[in-house]
Amino acid sequence: MLCTLKHLVEILLELLIPLHQLVDEHRTQAHSHHMLPGMAHVGELAEGVGVHLGAEAQEGADKAMAPMKLYGSTLSWNVTRCVAVLEEAGAEYEIVPLDFSKGEHKAPDHLARNPFGQVPALQDGDLFLWESRAICKYVCRKNKPELLKDGDLKESAMVDVWLEVESNQYTPALNPILFQCLIRPMMFGAPPDEKVVEENLEKLKKVLEVYEARLTKCKYLAGDYISVADLSHVAGTVCLGATPHASVLDAYPHVKAWWTDLMARPSSQKVASLMKPPA
Numbered sequence: 265m266l267c268t269l270k271h272l273v274e275i276l277l278e279l280l281i282p283l284h285q286l287v288d289e290h291r292t293q294a295h296s297h298h299m300l301p302g303m304a305h306v307g308e309l310a311e312g313v314g315v316h317l318g319a320e321a322q323e324g325a326d327k328a329m330a331p332m333k334l335y336g337s338t339l340s341w342n343v344t345r346c347v348a349v350l351e352e353a354g355a356e357y358e359i360v361p362l363d364f365s366k367g368e369h370k371a372p373d374h375l376a377r378n379p380f381g382q383v384p385a386l387q388d389g390d391l392f393l394w395e396s397r398a399i400c401k402y403v404c405r406k407n408k409p410e411l412l413k414d415g416d417l418k419e420s421a422m423v424d425v426w427l428e429v430e431s432n433q434y435t436p437a438l439n440p441i442l443f444q445c446l447i448r449p450m451m452f453g454a455p456p457d458e459k460v461v462e463e464n465l466e467k468l469k470k471v472l473e474v475y476e477a478r479l480t481k482c483k484y485l486a487g488d489y490i491s492v493a494d495l496s497h498v499a500g501t502v503c504l505g506a507t508p509h510a511s512v513l514d515a516y517p518h519v520k521a522w523w524t525d526l527m528a529r530p531s532s533q534k535v536a537s538l539m540k541p542p543a
């Protein structure tokens with residue numbers, strides 16, 4: 265059977281989802297901690313000072329204050345890629361898990377969010393987005409534009425370059441390792457195919473050599489400033505840490521220092537805590 269690795273990962277992630285049903289805490293995870301306790305909605309504030317908003321204005325105010333919704337399981341690193349950025353940007357959001365085993369990702373209401381029937385999808389009011397990196401960029405533009413360096417032609421171009429490098433070099437080498445070492449044993453009780461792991465470790469090492477050279481010159485990938493490009497690596501690299509090959513980073517001291525620095529951020533800690541598989 266000819267089947268691409270991407271398809272295999274997707275099929276397996278579909279199989280993986282019933283595990284989520286065992287974990288109640290994953291069912292509804294509200295992440296509105298960026299709204300301070302006691303912080304009122306616009307309508308409530310207006311009432312407090314004797315102002316009453318009309319129904320339409322009230323609806324508009326409520327919409328403006330409604331948290332963004334991120335659809336998908338937090339065991340998917342495409343979903344938690346977005347979580348890293350939502351957290352780092354201080355966005356108000358909630359995660360809405362979808363049950364793949366019930367086909368919720370192919371149901372009409374999700375197809376309206378993402379016509380490809382995949383996760384993640386993001387809803388912000390009447391705006392629906394999909395593709396994790398596009399979601400990350402939107403969240404940055406909305407909540408923390410400095411993560412994109414949008415105002416600077418050259419710096420923003422470097423952010424784009426390293427986001428593409430993550431998408432087209434780093435993650436394609438990493439995904440097969442994660443599939444073999446994490447998903448295959450968990451789903452099939454089968455050991456990893458060591459040949460596939462070795463091949464992709466070699467690919468990853470070649471990519472890491474480029475990262476090492478880059479990070480010798482600057483603290484973060486795009487420059488001496490953290491950006492969405494760094495954050496886009498967090499979810500997948502957290503998963504690498506759960507494989508027997510976490511030490512692959514050790515041979516690259518600047519990469520290792522970059523990763524240690526990234527992992528110290530509360531946003532990365534949040535991703536790590538959400539990605540812990542059910543016990």
Ligand code: GS8
Nearest residue numbers: 274277340341342382383384395396397
């Ligand atoms: C990939 C989304 C994806 O493959 C992105 O958002 O970055 N390029 C997209 N999502 C998988 C879950 S694994 O993370 C998915 O939804 N698979 C179900 C399916 O394809 O039916």
